[in-house]
Amino acid sequence: MGKDRCLNITTLQAKDIRWPTSLGAHGSDAMHTDPDYSCVYVTIATAEGVTGYGMTFTLGRGTDIVLLAVRAMKRLVEGRTTTSIFERFGQFWRELTSDSQLRWIGPEKGVTHLAVAAIINALWDLWGRIRNVPVWQLLAEMEPEELVSTIDFRYIEDVITPEEAIALLRETKPTRSERIQYLLANGYPAYTTQIGWLGYSDETIRALCRKYLAAGFKAFKMKVGQDLQNDIKRCKLVREEIGWDNQFMIDANQTWNVQTAIEWVISLKDFKPLWIEEPTSPDDVLGQAKIAAALREHSIGVATGEMCCNRVMFKQFMQANALEFCQIDSARIGGVNEILSVYLMAKKLNVKVCPHAGGVGLCEMVQHLQMWDFCSVSCTMEGRMVEFVDQQHDQFVFPAAINEQACYVAPRAPGYSTELKQEAILQFEYPHGTEWKRMFDEGIFTRENY
Amino acid sequence: MGKDRCLNITTLQAKDIRWPTSLGAHGSDAMHTDPDYSCVYVTIATAEGVTGYGMTFTLGRGTDIVLLAVRAMKRLVEGRTTTSIFERFGQFWRELTSDSQLRWIGPEKGVTHLAVAAIINALWDLWGRIRNVPVWQLLAEMEPEELVSTIDFRYIEDVITPEEAIALLRETKPTRSERIQYLLANGYPAYTTQIGWLGYSDETIRALCRKYLAAGFKAFKMKVGQDLQNDIKRCKLVREEIGWDNQFMIDANQTWNVQTAIEWVISLKDFKPLWIEEPTSPDDVLGQAKIAAALREHSIGVATGEMCCNRVMFKQFMQANALEFCQIDSARIGGVNEILSVYLMAKKLNVKVCPHAGGVGLCEMVQHLQMWDFCSVSCTMEGRMVEFVDQQHDQFVFPAAINEQACYVAPRAPGYSTELKQEAILQFEYPHGTEWKRMFDEGIFTRENY
DSSP: OOOSOOOBEEEEEEEEEEOOGGGGTTTOOSSOSSOOOEEEEEEEEETTSOEEEEEEEEOSTTHHHHHHHHHHHGGGTTTOBHHHHHTTHHHHHHHHHOOTTGGGGOSSSHHHHHHHHHHHHHHHHHHHHHHTSBHHHHHHHSOHHHHHTTOOOTTTTTTOOHHHHHHHHHHHGGGHHHHHHHHHHHOEEEEEEEEEOTTOOHHHHHHHHHHHHHTTOOEEEEEOOSOHHHHHHHHHHHHHHHTTTSEEEEEOTTOOOHHHHHHHHHHTGGGOOSEEEOOSOTTOHHHHHHHHHHHHTTTOEEEEOTTOOSHHHHHHHHHTTOOSEEOOOTTTSSHHHHHHHHHHHHHHTTOEEOOOOOSTTHHHHHHHHHHHHHHHSSOOOTTOOEEEOOSSGGGBSSOOOBOTTSEEOOOOSSBOSOOBOHHHHHHHBTTTSHHHHHHHHTTSSOGGGO | OOOSOOOBEEEEEEEEEEOOGGGGTTTOOSSOSSOOOEEEEEEEEETTSOEEEEEEEEOSTTHHHHHHHHHHHGGGTTTOBHHHHHTTHHHHHHHHHOOTTGGGGOSSSHHHHHHHHHHHHHHHHHHHHHHTSBHHHHHHHSOHHHHHTTOOOTTTTTTOOHHHHHHHHHHHGGGHHHHHHHHHHHOEEEEEEEEEOTTOOHHHHHHHHHHHHHTTOOEEEEEOOSOHHHHHHHHHHHHHHHTTTSEEEEEOTTOOOHHHHHHHHHHTGGGOOSEEEOOSOTTOHHHHHHHHHHHHTTTOEEEEOTTOOSHHHHHHHHHTTOOSEEOOOTTTSSHHHHHHHHHHHHHHTTOEEOOOOOSTTHHHHHHHHHHHHHHHSSOOOTTOOEEEOOSSGGGBSSOOOBOTTSEEOOOOSSBOSOOBOHHHHHHHBTTTSHHHHHHHHTTSSOGGGO
């Protein structure tokens, strides 16, 4: 601390940006049948000319609602200095999430928390740029005390205290630089979800399995949950293509009740899925604990997290033994600060973190978090991997990249990899971007749908 | 079913209405220090001239965000017939909460669920007006099958199925008319929170205790949680005024960690509070279960619910034995339909429902729900009461009213008691209402705060 330049934040701008992904059924699952991958894109400008970029992921309709929530929080950011934020970042995070009137419409969940994520992510991008390092390295090189000072421990001290977190990070410090070197040389293992969106035909699934096998992937995830017989057919098809040495995961996107989840997944047990993802409501800790207990004897784990709304919910999923794989999302809970606390709880309670990604910017962001985990927290890649979906990366200035071993390449550019190309904004800002104008004109979309 | 006139819904309008309650520190608590009691007010008009009014409660800033969410859902309501909604109301409720793009920014929580509540509440008001009965009576007189068809049982069937719910309602039917008569004659017991907002002075508290004692109240709730010594002083003061035969409850509004909650409340045990309300995060089922277990030996119950975001969370609080008093809120979870499911689960799991009220329109709405519970579900008032706060009632066409025994008087007017006076809208619509114009002009409020 004290080593950063102190910059004056002048403006926080937010934009609604949407890509028409529903046209190709990309991203379709049992609950989200026609997503248009979108984001609220936040730009935090300073008087000194350094700018931070952050985002939260959305599915089309409703992006304007999150945008309005970001704008309602502007006043808590504009006019501040970066030092006043970063020197007591945990406290600032609490201020942002605890506005005495706004918190009523959350608290710490849904629209307002997505808005917090976009702002907080932009601040981390800014911090990385100030220190001239990628965020994973910023995190990995921080002193334990400084890192822990960014976290609000309210409501999680029954699992981990600041003191324990500091001790935990100190313990891994002596060997950290070896892991940084390993990461720079090898990257971090990815898995693909690209093979099995519900909208895809059998032929498409086969072709995609082959494509991603050839690209070096060793783990493949498929959507399930609309029709059991069809799921059996598709699981069979995927196993035929990927064989039995590769990992296979299935994802139900919250479609089942507790009992249905247990029965349905047991019907698919011969395909040996590593995990079933989101078998039921993302809020049902106790229900999912029951599912996890029933599937444990079949060696099928339960994964959840992309819709887990905050650290308090993650805490309980871990306490209740309701998940084997914790799928943090970089844009649903309140940005980096809160996610750090989830990683620390996961370490304490022996849960593996395998981040959710795939939406716009999610791959770009989560790679940093998981690389920090490898350097500083769990210090292992065993049983861990990061989701990868090959969409919209070309829209970014510093896109996430996968090497020939299907590992995420450690980012080198300063910041959080969240900056969009200017052209992407001009084309896809909603509803006035050039591509949206064209699509409205050509009748591909009508505004009434929004 | 089939007996209702079928009306054509033409328009759904929504307004942002705010009252400057922060000027008097009314409603202030440990987390919400300066609330401006507000609402999103929904009007659903039909071609036939019958109109339904509904609302969701907010605290000022952020009301515009919920407003935008309501507008995003308009397209799911406008152009429908009332029959197409009411004949399969549970299915309609699911459609409203499951829009494939919008649900990402929820799901079923926060801003989007508050918006659902406003719309759903307006539909019940409309239904009551069509049948020409108050909503409590509409509910009480419905056939069990019809009532249960309004509920979406997704994610709660591990506690209660539609068949069980129907059986439960059938069982209470034979004696229902006696209870309706009792209710019409006596009303339903209320308690007051008006004595103990954190912003009030000792003198104000004493004066208010006397006032509400004189008004017939037998149960009194005070805010705690900012300062233990001050809490002890204020508890002592209230007990001096109300004596030991009356009930005394305390409310921490989520301010504590688990361990702090236990220690703090035990420090107040000599004042024999009936319950501690919201001791910790409203999302922390397991944490609150620990608190409830620790306080049980001191005969202090735990109450929560005003920020419980949906039926799945309520389900778990009850399953985990984490609350003795279930405080449903009429505007946070998705309106009447979802609340009915919480009452049915509470009956099944032997939990007492004592609704949260006090915000704009909350007293007006919850009285209907609790009266239905008395008629059709728990069939008892024992250990149950409804919060009452004496604010903004004069803004309503059919305000909630308390009789000389401090009981809510059973509403007689058709609908859900949610219609605001035209004058209230003209004065307090934000930011262009006449009162807001005046307050901005006089510098009492500045727009930059919003």
